[in-house]
Amino acid sequence: MMSGFNNHVDNSVWGRAVLMAGAILTIGIVAFAALGLGVGSVKHDEYMEAKGEYKEALKDTSLTESELYKIHHHEIDAHLSYLTYWVAGVTILAISGIYAIFLGVGGFFNSIQPQEDHGHDDHHDDHHDDHHGSASPIVFCAGVLLFLIGFPDFVEGMRALLSQGGTFAPGDMVLSTIGLTIIMIGVANWWREDLPFIGYGEQIATSAPFEGEHIRKAGLWVFIMSEVMVFATFFSSYLRIRTEWCTKWAFDEGRCGVGMTEGDIVMTASDYLRPDGHAGTGDFWTMLPGAVNTFALIISSYTIVLALKTAKSKDWEAPKGALKFLLPDKKTAVRNYLIATLALGSMFIVLKLVEWSHLVAEGFTVGTVQGSIFYVATGAHGLHVFVGLLIMLYLVFKADTIGYDEDNGQGIEYFGLYWHFVDLAWVVIFPAFYLY
């Protein structure tokens, strides 16, 4: 990105990215072993037992309806409990695997590049050289284009590979795999260009309406503007469709559904999640993942503000007490605030998939209109969170190696704008889809 007055970065620095990738993958494998294979297998046995009990109970004619209901409820609880641990384990393994691939492949790709010699560049004077731009975003976009063109076949191929139906044909995976490879090369090159950047040579807009402003910041705000439109489309589609529904909530309040039975009313996600929603399923625990996620995003918005504030601070002092161990010096403090943000965002993805697995198990599938709009809108938001996490991986790497300070801290600031936007989108999505 910046070819201005840059730090000299030795290629060997990228070896640290490969090490970090290994550490992240190890965390993922340990978490999967503990949650998915350890607790998950115990919960699976309990679920199988409860399922067997329910099957036997169905044959037992001496049981009253309330006894049967209790046994059935026990089976549902056991199933959801098993899903919680299994899905959490698998999701942590999957996201840590993707983190490791991005960081590891990017680090390896950059470590084998020919070493550049920034110290003897006589075309540039120290703080005022020209910005040469970067082709990496275009390479990245070309990769995304190819990946998306091949995505339907990729899904079919993955379904067959995971024994979910269909026949596996290697050709199904080709286009998307090429796309993913190009994405990785684009991202790795982007990182390579940004890593040495220490804050000088930022491009400034020279004409209205952003005259005098950093072009990267203006560009990011225009990008956010387009993202508002994307989420507004999901939201307005939902509102438009919802005006035609007689939901459980409206039905219970007698506002619609004259002559309708409970079977005819539309069950929205919130009818499953609210404590007084769908009969027998909604309680404090079904609402918990969504609520925790809301707090997680707000806390992560604050931790990234703290990372930026620390980076920009000229007279930062280590806190006293227990926090001193976590934030011993400025460079480590910035890195650890970013790691906290990464961890909170990752938790958001894990809880979201746990929650989805519960909803699907309870019959709220993507095959219905209300399920489709819910999963598409919340899935698009989750995808934004996940893309943000992949970018944040790089920020953690840079904070750990080159470091952020008052000169190059704007890298965190601009990413922070995107992250706050993701939080802002959740401020709308959470009440609309989960609470109302």
Next chain:
Amino acid sequence: MGEHAVTGLEKWLLDKTGKDIYFWNFQVLMFFTLFEVAAVFFTEIPGTSIAITRFMVWGILIVVGIIKGYGIAAYFMHLRGDPRIYTRTALFPVLFVLLMMWGIGLSNPEAITELPSWCTPDWDYATNR
């Protein structure tokens, strides 16, 4: 957040409490999120027998959403303090969002008969004309 002089409310909070605006904004966001979830979790206002109706929840969610949205955009995204052009850029899509809302209203199956009363509560023009 960018680099701006600390003035007004931000300065007052910093002087009085020793904590900056980001800390207090975070506290406000956490409080209102708790309030938002509680509004749905409870069926009655705690300590009373006043039922929390669907429309009460609706109102609470909208008001809390506006407060939280303002807190994030104004302080965390630092639109307060940044040049106005960023606020204008951020608000530009609102025009299209309003158009979409208008479209939703007009394309509603009950728009022809119900829209007037929907727009103006207790106005029975639509049913009595």
